[in-house]
Amino acid sequence: MQETIDHPDSEMLTYKDLLSNVLRDTHARNLLTYKRLLSDVESSMPQEQCVFWDIVVVTAGDYQQRLVYERQIDRLIAQKRIPTRAKYHIIDDPPGSKIGSGGSTFLVMKTLIYTNRTAHILLIHAGGYSTRLPHVSARGKVFMTLPQADDQDGIQVLDLKLALYLHFLETMPPGVFLTSADGIELFSSKLPFPSELKPFTITALAHPSSTWIGSTHGVYLLQDPDVQILKDRKLEPKDQSALLLKCKQFLHKPSLDVMKSTPNVIHTSSATDAEDIVYTDSCYYFDPQTAKVMANTYKNLDAECDLEAWADILCFQDCTPPAFTSTSSTSNPHLQARQIVKQAFQESGVALDVMVLNASKFYHLGTMQEFLEGACTDLPFMAELNIRNQDTGIACVGPLSSFGLKDEKSSKEEERITDSATAADIHPPIYIENSSIAPSATIHPGSIIVDSDIPSEAVIPRNTCIFTLQLQEHEFVTFTFSVKDDMKRAVGSNMGAEETLQEIKIFERVPISVALSLNALPPPELMVGGLSLWTAPVFEIAETKQESVRFGLSRLDRIRRYLADEEQGRATASEGDGNTSESSVIGWTSLKVAARRAREY
Structure with a gap:
């Protein structure tokens, strides 16, 4: 006792x-x-x-x-x-x-x-x-x-x-x-x-x-x-x-x-x-x-x-x-x-x-889960470190806003923005940094959202880490992972491109091929070597931040459907759908490469 x-x-x-x-x-x-x-x-x-x-x-x-x-x-x-x-x-x-x-x-x-x-x-x-x-x-x-x-x-x-x-x-x-x-x-x-x-x-x-x-x-x-x-x-x-x-x-x-x-x-x-x-x-x-x-x-x-x-x-x-x-x-x-x-x-x-x-x-605070606990749910840690959430379990850093109102806000605008954000369907614990959440978006528990504008009707699945990096003036990429993913788990180096896409797992058990659009796949010549979520060039580069986030949300939708089918015992598709336009993808990158390019920008 x-x-x-x-x-x-x-x-x-x-x-x-x-x-x-x-x-x-x-x-x-x-x-x-x-x-x-x-x-x-x-x-x-x-x-x-x-x-x-x-x-x-x-x-x-x-x-x-x-x-x-x-x-x-x-x-x-x-x-x-x-x-x-x-x-x-x-x-x-x-x-x-x-x-x-x-x-x-x-x-x-x-x-x-x-x-x-x-x-x-x-x-x-x-x-x-x-x-x-x-x-x-x-x-x-x-x-x-x-x-x-x-x-x-x-x-x-x-x-x-x-x-x-x-x-x-x-x-x-x-x-x-x-x-x-x-x-x-x-x-x-x-x-x-x-x-x-x-x-x-x-x-x-x-x-x-x-x-x-x-x-x-x-x-x-x-x-x-x-x-x-x-x-x-x-x-x-x-x-x-x-x-x-x-x-x-x-x-x-x-x-x-x-x-x-x-x-x-x-x-x-x-x-x-x-x-x-x-x-x-x-x-x-x-x-x-x-x-x-x-x-x-x-x-x-x-x-x-x-x-x-x-x-x-x-x-x-x-x-x-x-x-x-x-x-x-x-x-x-x-x-x-x-x-x-x-x-x-x-x-x-x-x-x-x-x-x-x-x-x-x-x-x-060395993992996504430890970070989320420290920012949102570990009450002794939060009290000791002067951490207080905007709402219970919802940690916000930077302005939390609706679109187009992120700079030079008046106090009335701030009130309206806060009301707009809280009107979204947000389920704690959530960490949000320098991002905007549209009122009708749905954010499920255990998620980290950084530098991303989440539009109306978007759904962020449970335990998602989503963030956007700017690589050049007109190059953006939005990454999506589970907070439980093993980022460095590598597949065999002797696999072909198709097998590699099947073996790399995102959201712990979903083949990365499921998260990709059939209309826009990374070139096979990029899928060589023992790749992991950290090194695999499977993330679309877009010309705008909004388009980049759209790619990321489409990825999450495919993952969500796969997991729902799996939970219901239905047959799961081994490949994604064709919702992404190939012409709107201007390149492919891995997080390892994107992190370096974002630093240089």
Whole structure:
């Protein structure tokens, strides 16, 4: 049973309620500080009264993504929408390489650390195409937007990252704080965060999690001779403080059996926890000396090392010799790099400390379903992150309008637009961004609609992700997926065009051939190689945004009919209809190619 605690307002609140309230209040203070940094007051305030990062680094997967990120950051700086006090750097991976977030961490240190040993650096890993969040594949997940209670335009993940750790920064020594773009970390401490972070030490933040969560994350085995963790867990969240402990071992995605067989990994349930917990990974801090070790080690890493910034860096204490075969040590760049990193850290005497944060939560927004839950249905997360829906379960970012009224609206027009939009048949949860919904449209639950004008009589099926990208002045493409689709599931590379169209599945089980019009099929010569929803050029390019959306809606209609026939036990067609005019299709593209072209436009 979850313990209830007598609240001064005579409400009976659970521990989880109290924790959520503490995290909400902490984040609200961070947001207030951040907004003060954005105001004109910043320039007149003493540095010590308005602490901020000296350097913010965002990593990019390649040079082209770097240019896109730089353009967006430059625009935000010019508009004073991010603090101008910091220096912003976008650092991309070397051409043709596959160094991963871990290799990228070492590259960033090589690039920056020798000239910035007294700086407070925020490192946000944001490289890659965000295939599991296709609606942000062009702009990047660090520029993904979440709705806000007090801002129609919402808040970008970049802003969240700049604000989330400001209370930690108040006592953080010079060094690097590393985080990812798709993780949201909320934490609080009654006492100031420990400031005695030591040289040649990585200090990792740890959050209480279920053993199931632990099996999908990194888990810390901690040294706690004074039983500090248990004492702190018995307190209310508002009285809990950060605990700095030594780490015996870092376990990456351990099975339940491994956790049970490793003494002191699992912390038994207490009055405040309904289940046993483990302490899992998220962000971490490291000092300039450790950064220098990383910088010096980078030159020894292979361009194909594909290191992960958590699993392959935090495991350096493991003294077990690698299980190399006679050939693996020379043929596997990843295994080689892990050993190189481990040896460099051990020879330099690098230690792993853990900052245990009982008053904390970690959220992951790395998939369409996780994003939709965070924006629309996860009430504690929404309360903690200042997210409020226009209507219950309907998250809106940007102006939600009827056609032709998206710019320079008066207050009366806004009222009319809102009334028009709510007259549509909308079933939550729904996320809508910079889109218009006609009054007689029908939007079924679990859908994400971005940069798309949905006309009268249109029907958006359940669990749809629909978004439009502009590729050139007169080139648009509207993509349609299920929020449950596996975007990277590839078919065999030896298939012909017809078989490939049959084997690629959209909306989990619908052949992509069903979604296409018989009058307009992609040329067979394009359907080569082991294609997936991410790489298959099966999406029509149109001259106008409206025509592009029409193609997307026709695709959804065919999918909807197929699924309805399947549900009723009727024979399902293996091919689409002939509703799309071949002459109106000006080209074909995949999401992978379109995301790159949209970035360049």
